Structures are given as C-alpha cells and as structure tokens.
Amino acid sequence: MALNFFDQFMTPTLWGIPLITVATIAPVLIISAPTSQWMTNRITTLQSQIISNSTYQLFAPLSPKSHTWTLLIVSLMIFFMIINLLGLLPYTFTPTTQLSFNMAFAVPTWLATVIIGLRTQPTHAFAHLLPESTPPLLVPILIIIETISLFIRPLALGVRLTANLTAGHLLIQLISTAVNTMMFSTPTIGLLTGILLILLSILEIAVAMIQAYVFVLLLSLYLEENS
Template sequence: MALNFFDQFMTPIYLGIPLITLATLMPRMAFLQPTQQWMTSRFTTIQTQFINTTTYQLFAPLSLKSHNWALLIVSLMIFLISINLVGLLPYTFTPTTQLSFNMAFAVPAWLATVIIGLRTQPTHAFAHLLPESTPPLLIPVLIIIETISLFIRPLALGVRLTANLTAGHLLIQLISTAVFTMICSMPITALLTAILLVLLSILEIAVAMIQAYVFVLLLSLYLQENT
C-alpha cells in the first residue's frame, strides 16, 4: 500500500510521451495575454494587478541593477504557481514534486547570480566568505563553512519546494483513503475526516502559492547580495 501512495510522484508516460512535458506547457495556456482594448476581462485585470503587486513587493528593496531580472523572476514565479495549482486537480501530475525538475530551475538561477556578483563586484562577492573582524585562527574554518553554505543554496531551494508539495499531496491521499475506507463502517467519522480533507485542500492551495513565492523571494535575496 505504501508503494501505491508514492506512485503518484512517478513521472507518468502515455503513448511514449512523458506527461511532465504536457504539465510544463500547461501554464502557457492558463494565463491570458494583455490586449490593446480599453476594456479587458475581470480575469485579465486581476492577473495584471497580481503581477504588478508581486513585482513591486519583490523588487522594491533591491537595487536598480536587479530590476533587469524582474521579467525572469516574476515569470518563474507565475510558472511555478500554475504548475503547483494544476497539480492539485484530480488525474493530474505535479512536476514540482520531482527534485530534478526543481533543481533544473534552482541551479542555473543561483549560478547566474553568483557569476554576476563575481563579474561586477568580485571584492564584495568574496567578502561574503569571511565576516569582518574574524580572529585569525577561525579564518580557514569560516571560509570553508561559508563556501559550503553558498553551494547548499540551490539544493535548499529545490528541496524546500519538493518536500512541501510532496508532503501535502501525500497527506491528502492518506486522508482521502481513510475517508473511503470508513465511509461504510463509520459514516460520522468519515464525514468529519472529509471536512478535514477539504480544509487541508484549501491549505494546500495556499502552500502551492506560498512556496512558489518563497522560491523566487530567496532567489531575489541572492540577487541582492551580488548586485
């Protein structure tokens, strides 16, 4: 039974086509493009307001040099939110439950911020490896620790997103299985468990959006250190 629970996190293949490819293309169809018309739909207006507000919240504390990354980071956030929410629907697949998928976004983005820091301000970038006024005996140890923490950052980005979404999906499946098991023998308990399942599903919707925001927020903080 435990293996069946984790089968949902395997990449399904239909007619030789990995469904992770279709799930990756889904966000492109979910969001509408702004038009030149004076009157737009409510969905387009809400979407534009959400993007503008999020962009302001992310880049208001950052320097002007970091604003060139606004399109990339906001697009990545919308992409992750869309995939996370679509994965909550029945008979769908969530690519962000795969660590390799998340690392494919975390590593290049983190590496780009590090390279920019080394190119534009190398002295400031290397200064992060050694805090000011460090005792001479602790200098080698602190350099090693700060270097390890630097290279752990992309792993932390990918693991955080993977772990939160995997735990939520697994918990939903466990509780839903309990509801179907108890519906005949203990209907009252099954009803109470079903209410808990609905509340957990609402919480999982919030987690799907928050984790995508946290992913790009941490990425923007890494960018702030290197620009």
C-alpha cells in the first residue's frame, strides 16, 4: 500500500530486480514481428497502419537526408507509446515518469543531431546562433541566449514527457481516492466523480500517445534543422 501519493513514482523492486527494467523490455514482447504472410491478423494490421501513418506524418515535411533516421525515430515513438500505455494498467510502473529515464533518451538523440549538423554543414549550424540583421550591440547577448536555448532542448524534451505523465497519473490517483471515500458517504457525488475518473482515464490514454508523438516530432525538427 502506498504511504503517500508520490510513492507511485518511486522505482519498485521485486526479488531484487528493479521493475523499471521489466517495464523497459516489455515493448519487445508486445510488438508483433514482421511476417511474410499475405494475410495477417488484426493486431499486426493495426500496428502496421499506425507505423505507416506516423512515419508519413513525421517525415513528409523533412528533407530526404533526414529519412535515414526513420527507423530510429519511429522505433523510439512506438517504444514510448507502449510504455506510456502499459503504465496506465493497474499494478504497473511507468518508467517515463522518471526524469533520468527520459533524459537518457533525450540527451544522446539531441546530441546526435547537433553533431550531424556540425559535421555536415558547420557554417549553417553556427549561423543558427545569430539571427540575420542583428544590431552589432546585441550580437553577444543573442549568441548567449541562442546557445542557452540550444542546450535547454534536451531538458525540455525530458521534462515535458515526465511532467505530463506525472501530472496525469497523480490526478487519476487523487480522483480515485476521492471516489473510494465518497462512494459510501455520498453515493451521488461519488458516482459523478467516478464518471469524471473514467473520462480522465480516456484522456490520459490520448495523452500517453500524444506525448510519445510530440517527443519524436520535436526530435525530427531538430534533425531537419541540422541536416
């Protein structure tokens, strides 16, 4: 039993094994492997449709040079999406509520886009630090501001994902606690609160999918800027 509302965001262990490790490898067991059969089942067909539509939406506006990152970015989106959705099930743990977990993905991928920009077109990469037609007096200040904004990008990626999922999980637990308390004392208010809890759970399913898409969408934009 949780001692407080924030115990759900601690990394639990079972038999000495951190459950964050089990939750991280869970998507590998859920994703269906590609098959050469002409007719597939509904799950495989739905999975292929989601991946195809997401790939088109992510990479249609990007240049052909960025398409080499398709496998990595789409795999990352599916990985985060499955982890976020599994975290909504009872007695499960959501690794993406841990900032360190999200930063472990945000920092290397962001750094890779920056290195690609410095390697392929260094002049263009450094030009982003100084907008055109900048007055000479503002040049040092704008360079400092743009440099700070560049290094804040991975932090924004990790914090955005962590904050949205943490807020949703915490709100669901608060409302579910209120439902359990009021269901016997004031059944009418408890029933209305229960309906609100169901609607919030549906919203949280959408948030779990949208946040995974937003993470890789911003990453693809960073890639396009440096490619």
